[in-house]
Amino acid sequence: MQQSNYLIRKVLFGLVTLAVVVGFNFALFRILPGDPVKAIARSPRLTQEMREKLRVEFGLDKPVFLDLERLKTGDVIGAFDTQFTAYINALLHGNLGISFRSRRAVSEILAERVWRTVVLVAAGETLSLVLGITLGLVAAWRRGTRADMGILLYALFSWGLPTFFLGIILLILAQGLLPVGGMVTPGLKPEDGWVYWTDVGKHLILPTLTMAIIYTSSYILIMRSSVMGVLSEDYILTAKAKGMSTFRILRSEALKNAMLPMVTIAALNLAYTVGGAIQVETVFSWPGVGRLMYEAVMTRDYPVLQGTFLLLAVAVIVANLTADILYSVLDPRVKAG
Amino acid sequence: MTMQQLREIGRAFIRRPAGIVGLIMLLVVVLVAIAAPWLAPYHPKDKIDVSPGDLLTPPDSEHLLGRDDAGRDVLSQLIYGARVSLTVGFVASFMSMVIGTTIGLVAGYRGGRIDSLSMRLVDFLLVIPDLPLMLVIISMWGRGLWKIILVIGLLGWTVTARLVRSQVLSIKERCYILRARVIGASHYRIAARHILPQVIPLVIAEAVLAVSGAIIAESSLSFLGLGDPTLVSWGMMLNFAFERAISRRAWWFLLPPGFAIVWVSVGLILIGSTLEEIVNPSLKTHHLFDSRRMMARIAGRVPKEPAPDHTALVETERAE
Numbered sequence: 001m002q003q004s005n006y007l008i009r010k011v012l013f014g015l016v017t018l019a020v021v022v023g024f025n026f027a028l029f030r031i032l033p034g035d036p037v038k039a040i041a042r043s044p045r046l047t048q049e050m051r052e053k054l055r056v057e058f059g060l061d062k063p064v065f066l067d068l069e070r071l072k073t074g075d076v077i078g079a080f081d082t083q084f085t086a087y088i089n090a091l092l093h094g095n096l097g098i099s100f101r102s103r104r105a106v107s108e109i110l111a112e113r114v115w116r117t118v119v120l121v122a123a124g125e126t127l128s129l130v131l132g133i134t135l136g137l138v139a140a141w142r143r144g145t146r147a148d149m150g151i152l153l154y155a156l157f158s159w160g161l162p163t164f165f166l167g168i169i170l171l172i173l174a175q176g177l178l179p180v181g182g183m184v185t186p187g188l189k190p191e192d193g194w195v196y197w198t199d200v201g202k203h204l205i206l207p208t209l210t211m212a213i214i215y216t217s218s219y220i221l222i223m224r225s226s227v228m229g230v231l232s233e234d235y236i237l238t239a240k241a242k243g244m245s246t247f248r249i250l251r252s253e254a255l256k257n258a259m260l261p262m263v264t265i266a267a268l269n270l271a272y273t274v275g276g277a278i279q280v281e282t283v284f285s286w287p288g289v290g291r292l293m294y295e296a297v298m299t300r301d302y303p304v305l306q307g308t309f310l311l312l313a314v315a316v317i318v319a320n321l322t323a324d325i326l327y328s329v330l331d332p333r334v335k336a337g
Numbered sequence: 338m339t340m341q342q343l344r345e346i347g348r349a350f351i352r353r354p355a356g357i358v359g360l361i362m363l364l365v366v367v368l369v370a371i372a373a374p375w376l377a378p379y380h381p382k383d384k385i386d387v388s389p390g391d392l393l394t395p396p397d398s399e400h401l402l403g404r405d406d407a408g409r410d411v412l413s414q415l416i417y418g419a420r421v422s423l424t425v426g427f428v429a430s431f432m433s434m435v436i437g438t439t440i441g442l443v444a445g446y447r448g449g450r451i452d453s454l455s456m457r458l459v460d461f462l463l464v465i466p467d468l469p470l471m472l473v474i475i476s477m478w479g480r481g482l483w484k485i486i487l488v489i490g491l492l493g494w495t496v497t498a499r500l501v502r503s504q505v506l507s508i509k510e511r512c513y514i515l516r517a518r519v520i521g522a523s524h525y526r527i528a529a530r531h532i533l534p535q536v537i538p539l540v541i542a543e544a545v546l547a548v549s550g551a552i553i554a555e556s557s558l559s560f561l562g563l564g565d566p567t568l569v570s571w572g573m574m575l576n577f578a579f580e581r582a583i584s585r586r587a588w589w590f591l592l593p594p595g596f597a598i599v600w601v602s603v604g605l606i607l608i609g610s611t612l613e614e615i616v617n618p619s620l621k622t623h624h625l626f627d628s629r630r631m632m633a634r635i636a637g638r639v640p641k642e643p644a645p646d647h648t649a650l651v652e653t654e655r656a657e
Binding site: 013160 | 457460461463464465466467468469470472473474476477549553556557560561562563572575579583586588591592595598599602603605606607610
């Protein structure tokens with residue numbers, strides 16, 4: 001009973017969060033001076049036909065939130081025929097407007113780019129998890145030694161290192177050795193099969209490494225202290241007394257028990273990793289959603305900016321909700337949350 | 338916080354090498370920022386003898402760090418950039434600290450609906466990706482130093498609020514608070530005179546760490562092209578250098594601003610974590626190295642296992 005209460009609360013909170021983000025996204029682009037949305041519909045870069053289509057789809061000649069005139073006459077349902085409901089309606093149909101720059105539908109651009117960011121973030125998170133777990137384990141096992149101090153010092157410094165600057169340093173260092181920009185050597189196509197994918201892999205090395213170096217530090221610190229906690233438990237002493245080797249204790253006991261928090265932390269870190277992805281993609285010209293956001297900022301492509309933010313925020317919220325649910329399944333003790 | 342407490346903290350601080358190193362690192366930058374007009378050989382925006390040969394010239398005796406793509410002196414830009422970074426860092430962190438302490442104090446002391454509402458707000462802000470949100474707000478609102486400070490300050494108070502709340506929950510159950518209440522002290526007086534002074538040292542340690550976070554946030558925004566266009570900041574130097582100078586391998590333009598950011602933020606992290614170690618003796622390990630604090634920082638949720646501060650945890654559970 002408590003379990004399902006916990007889940008219901010989490011799901012409700014997730015839904016409220018989503019609603020607030022959508023509302024914020026709507027309001028931010030409309031209440032500010034200059035009214036960018038109206039500017040969009042008047043943009044000379046779009047064709048007359050596109051402007052007319054946008055005007056109808058987003059109800060731009062209607063009131064923003066509530067039609068007070070119609071409410072006074074008793075037409076309650078008609079009073080909600082506003083820009084806000086038009087926006088929600090368009091959103092539910094996957095319509096995020098038209099890009100200023102490329103004149104293509106924003107949802108189309110996002111769909112084309114999103115998997116590239118997913119690949120990058122997944123590669124970066126996986127590498128930093130593997131590194132973080134290993135280094136954290138070593139630091140806890142050898143605590144107080146030079147190895148431990150070295151690992152902690154690394155964690156401290158990477159805390160103060162901006163992601164984009166690390167990317168620039170790696171880019172300078174690796175010039176000539178590895179591809180430093182883009183996703184694939186121009187000219188190669190997916191039809192080339194093996195050659196194409198190894199080329200993509202090579203382009204992925206530097207961006208992944210940049211993310212891993214920055215995000216490993218938090219995993220190291222968490223892993224180190226949770227392993228230290230486990231190692232001080234009585235059952236570890238028992239295992240030692242029974243003659244189990246240190247390696248086996250670390251592998252079978254310490255690792256297993258210290259891993260649980262890592263599952264959630266990995267998902268929760270996503271809110272930060274997404275910000276890192278924007279910087280890394282900008283530095284290495286990785287053509288994902290992050291780079292798209294940077295380009296939208298530079299070219300004042302507001303519909304793209306709005307769509308990208310919505311996509312990133314929704315992705316992080318959904319990932320966190322999933323992690324919450326997963327965690328309560330993995331660890332039945334989590335009920336009261 | 339009494340004078341004696343302050344002196345004790347100071348005495349404990351100078352015994353720790355990490356804190357001293359951090360303090361020296363920060364002081365260097367503060368002095369450079371204050372003395373910028375005297376230290377900088379040129380005005381950061383001056384284009385000196387702009388002829389095609391002067392653009393992106395490597396360091397020489399006249400320009401110790403060379404010149405940028407518009408013929409401006411890089412060293413002077415670097416020196417003036419310290420002002421922007423420190424201003425953003427300290428003002429934004431101060432704002433977050435005031436907001437976070439107020440919300441944490443009210444939530445922890447009053448409890449009930451205000452508490453759960455403000456903690457849900459914290460949860461909400463923690464799942465929203467910071468950098469994309471800042472990018473969207475600044476690019477819609479317009480670029481400017483005060484806008485950047487406001488955005489960073491208004492989004493950065495969550496960790497402080499949570500920290501203060503958990504402290505207040507344990508402090509308010511202590512006997513002397515009850516006694517003050519019996520004597521007839523008002524809630525406002527108890528919160529302001531008896532509880533606030535107890536949490537201030539911890540808040541200050543947290544604020545120092547927040548300064549480094551704010552400096553990194555500003556540099557990321559500027560690097561992504563949203564810095565104040567009327568000022569020269571380190572992040573913006575990196576933006577220009579990256580856009581225009583990386584293909585010519587102008588390391589003198591690229592590396593100094595980046596290392597300046599790393600320098601000042603590592604200094605601040607060293608100071609902040611040393612302070613935290615001193616004022617929060619219940620943390621047996623370094624705060625950065627404590628998993629529970631780390632989790633609270635990242636996730637905003639405190640796990641249910643026994644935490645170092647047992648009283649605080651008991652109170653948290655009772656309140657929920």
